[in-house]
Amino acid sequence: MEHLNKNNNKNNIPFPYVYYQCTCQVVSKIRRDIFFSTNQFPLKEPVESEINSTTISHFPPTHFNHYRLKSIYNLYFCPSCCEIHCPDCVKNDFLCFYCPNCLFDVPQASVVSEQNRCIRNCFECPVCFNVLTVVSQKDVLPTSASTSSITDEQNSYYLACNVCQWKSLEIDLSFDKSTGLYLQLQKKESVLPHEVEFQNLRNYYDKCLRSNSNMNSINTKRLSALFGNSSSLLISPSIISHIPDLKTKLILAKRENNQKSDEYNKTNDNQDSTILMEDELEMIRLKNLENMEELTSLEQKLNQPEDQPKFLSHLRIHRIPLRVKLQTKCNKCEKILIKQEIQKMKKPSNIRFAIKCFARDYIPNIFIQQLIPNKPLYKDMPVQVLLKFVNPLSQEIQVSLTTLPNKQNENENKSKPKIDTDIKKSAPKSPMSPIFGRRTSSLMASPKARKRGPSLKISTAPIIPTKIKEEQYKKSEGVSSCNVTVLAKNFKIPAYDPLKEFENETEPTEQKQVGIFEKKKNSVSIVVEVRPTGNVNDRVEFPILVTYSFVNDQKEVDNETPISPNYAELSHGVQKFVSFWTVIGIGKIVEENIDNNKDNKNKENKNKKK
Amino acid sequence: MEEEIIYYDKSEYIETDSGNKISRKSVISVPQNIVLGGKTIIQQNCIIRGDLRRKGSGYAVVIGIGKYCLLGEDSIIRPPYKIYKGVFSYYPMKISDYVHIGQRTIVEAARIGQYVIIGNDCVIGRFSVIKEYCRILDNTVIPPNTVIPSFSVYGGNPGRFISELPESSQIIFEQKAKQYYDRFIAKIEEDDKKTSN
Known part of the structure; x- marks a missing residue:
């Protein structure tokens, strides 16, 4: 489904959605900021090493990179550097080559010598590029009397297309045997x-x-x-x-x-x-020339680039190009994120994964559970959004949420750029007060983790450009066309326990926190109030910064739980923070019904008068 | 976002012990030759041709359908046929688990692997093989004898490779199939709930 969305205009992304911002977005933004402030293009290395939960919090997603936002299913998570990766910021290696038609594995040595094409009996139609099938001339002859007269020695085979009914006999190509067609064809091709x-x-x-x-x-x-x-x-x-x-x-x-x-x-x-x-x-x-159909199309010519024939009779059959299986690596630490199981002497149709580090197994999964009321969105009519956070880890996690500062009501009627600067000023320049304040408080709660506190502070210092040119931010549209209030900004989500998966017990409602709608096994649903402030047809979408932390309280020997992240450098009992931005879109602002009705009535009246 | 619940008329559907929900308005010829894996939904005006089988005596599984499958409205499931050595005969068809077949789609495939979503108004040609984790877009015509490898998206007429699916498609498709079954609820049950509450 995602590939369809990518091609479309940003305005066509269907609602509702929850999209995540990949770490590579933050890296590119930091590099851009450094370039604007110093006019020097920064090297990749130092920037990437500066990425941590604090720096990420300074770079909320803007409306411009809607294409670059990904759904959680398209993201990977590197457990050793604790970062989210998208398909655009990973390294890919060839794992194996195979023919998509006969599904046979082609060894890497023969891939080059055989020009990346299948060496068995797979050919594609030169006219419509579909797979050709081997047909025996004996089968085609309709009467049974004639078939018996042809012995196997006399029988010849040709290739036929099931789509356009093209036959290889049209280019005078037939085979003596039905197997090893490529070897038979190779002799003829070598004379070209x-x-x-x-x-x-x-x-x-x-x-x-x-x-x-x-x-x-x-x-x-x-x-x-x-x-x-x-x-x-x-x-x-x-x-x-x-x-x-x-x-x-x-x-x-x-x-x-x-x-x-x-x-x-x-x-x-x-x-x-x-x-x-x-x-x-x-x-x-x-x-x-009398018949235009004798000529080839552009696509057919390009499929045969060595001579680009003008006539259909000059087309040749081509072997089917191979496809490849890829292995995905983290581009920072080279850890393998995705690897399919490859066993020798086994067909590549095997689709089990030996290694898989999907983001959905590591970071809190966010779903829009419900809109209250579930009606079209009107301007200044607050809606309550139930956001469901699911914890896939086998440890309890502490989640804290931050939203961008809301617009002031007085600013509503004023020009847009001013509002933008207000947001931007408050967002990148003074992010330390709300975000860091919260973090220190959570650090205070766990004395063991306090040691890591100062290192966080130091690491943020050099990377944030001191002078942020406001003009470049002015260009961007208003970050949000709505006011967002999150009541439950800090909450805990219990660990995922596969044993409890099929139990239906609802947990006793212990002291209910404000803003939390319900708590289930390993999920928490919170209430977010959204008040659309934009104009009609504006998209109601807002970014939320999610920071989650957990203490690795598992013994390192315990490798039984498959989804438990294998943090190499994370020793027992240390608290770890991971941050990422999400964008949540709930719909478009609709014109209020009363006005609509009035307009319609007026129109009707006018029509009647006419 | 949790998707809306699809209500059906309880009198219209038969629910088997293994959780299959079969519309009474569907045409299922010779059910002895058809195997359902459980929790499969067969919607109205579906046609499943269990009668088209190789000549010979005794039972034979003509159409095998796995669990959590969905056969959309007006879809036609028909075993593939060919003339082999001068003899015309039908061959069995296998549909694995978590396969969704869209509305008005005609399927004559030899084998459909797990986690496959076929769109509306498609034609899946004779003896085509669809491997695991595939998606066939709406209005696609897959020519006969096509092999569709894993993790591919096919579309167009004639159907051609369009793009690859992400590695996590298994999870998405499984969730989708299970959620659809859970959302497919009889109308009367809702009334029962209201009265009991």
Whole structure:
């Protein structure tokens, strides 16, 4: 579903949604800010190392990168650096190559030599690019009497397309056997001019390489691969003069090379005249053309780039291109995030994962549970949104939420840019007071974690640019077209326990916190009040900063629980903070019904009068 | 956002012991040849051709359908056929778990793997094989004998590869299939709840 959304305009992203901002967004924003303030493009390394929960809190998502926001299912989480990653900021490696039609694994060595295409019986139709099937001529003959007359030796096979009814007989292609079609086809293909040309070139350069490597013991193979055939130029004259034998050999080799290249060019000249002849013939044929359907389409020409035929009869069948399975790595610490199970001698149709680090198994999953009331959104009519937070970890987590400062009511009628600056001023310049204040208080609660406190402070200091140019922020539209109030800003979510999964007991309602709607096994639903303040048709969406922390109270030996993150550097009992921004969209502001009715009535009246 | 509950008329559907919900308005020919995995919903005007089978005596599983499947309204499930060595015969069809088939879709596939979502108004050609974790967009025509590998999105006419699915599709599809079954509730039950409350 997501791929459809990406292509569409931002305004078409369907409601309601909860999207997450990836860490790479923060990195790119920091780099942009440093570039604007210093006019120097910063290196990637120091910026990435500065990423932690505090720096992330300074960079709320703006409306411009709606495309870059991801749903939780598209995100990965690196357990060793505690960061969210999206498909745009991971490293991908080839795991295996396979044919999408016969699903056979192709070893990496033969992938290159076989031009990334299937070496079995899989061919695609040159007209409509669908898979061709092998048909025996015996089967097609309708009467049973004639089939019996043809013995197996006489039988021949051809390829047919199930979609456009194209047959390989149209290009005079048939096979003696129904298996090993590629080997049969290879003989015919090897006579084609472009294949011959390629083979000639290859032989020529192979010769050159061999003569060079014979010439001296220096590994010229590598040099000539880098600099073409001019390896003799690389050796300085002083060295050559020191080795008398080499000098004569070099001169000899040079002469040989020149001769060879002359020969090669000559063959090319001869071919040119024949090509001219062919061109003229083709022109005559085009002039006498009666049926447009004989010509190829652009797509068909591009599928055969070596000669780009103009007539359907010149098309050739192609083997099916291979597909690849990828393995995903964290681009910071190279830890493997996604790896499919690959066993030798097993088909690549196996789809189990050996390693999977999906974000949904590590960070709190947020769902919009309900809108109260579930009606169209009107301006200044507050709605209550129930946000459900689910804890996938096997530890209890402490969640704290922060929203951007709300617009003041008085500002509503004033021009938009001013409001923007108000928000922006308060957001990046004084974020320390609400966010950090809260953090220290939570640090105070757990004395063990207090040690980590100062390091957090220090690390934030150099990275935040002191001068933030307000103009660049003015360009961005209003961050939110609504006022958001979160009552329960700090709450705890109990650990996920797979044993309790199928129990239906609802927990006793212990001292209910303000703003919490309900508590279930490993989820907490909170109430968020949203008051849309924008104009009609404005999108009601707001960012929320989620910071969650947990204490690794598990013994390191305990590896039984699969979803427990394996924090290497996190020793027993240390509190860890992870932050990320989410954007929650609940709908569009609708014009109020009363007005609508009035308008309609007026229109109707007018129509009646007419 | 929790999606809306779909109510159906209790008198219209038969619920089996294993949780299958089958509309009385659907056409199921020769049910002996059809196996349902449980918690599968067959909506109204579905046609399942259990009668089209290889010649010979005795029972044979013609159409096997896994659990948590959904056969949408007006869909047609028909075993594939071909002429092999001059003999015309039908071949069995296997549909695995968590497969959603959209409305007005015609399926003649040989095999559909787990976690596959097929859109509305599609035609799945004879003997096509759809592997695990796939999505067929609406109005797609999959030509006969096509193999669709895992994690792919197919669309268009003729159906071609469009994009890849994220690795986490299993979770999304499983949730979707289970939630759909949970949301598919008889209308009368709601009234019962109200009276009991």
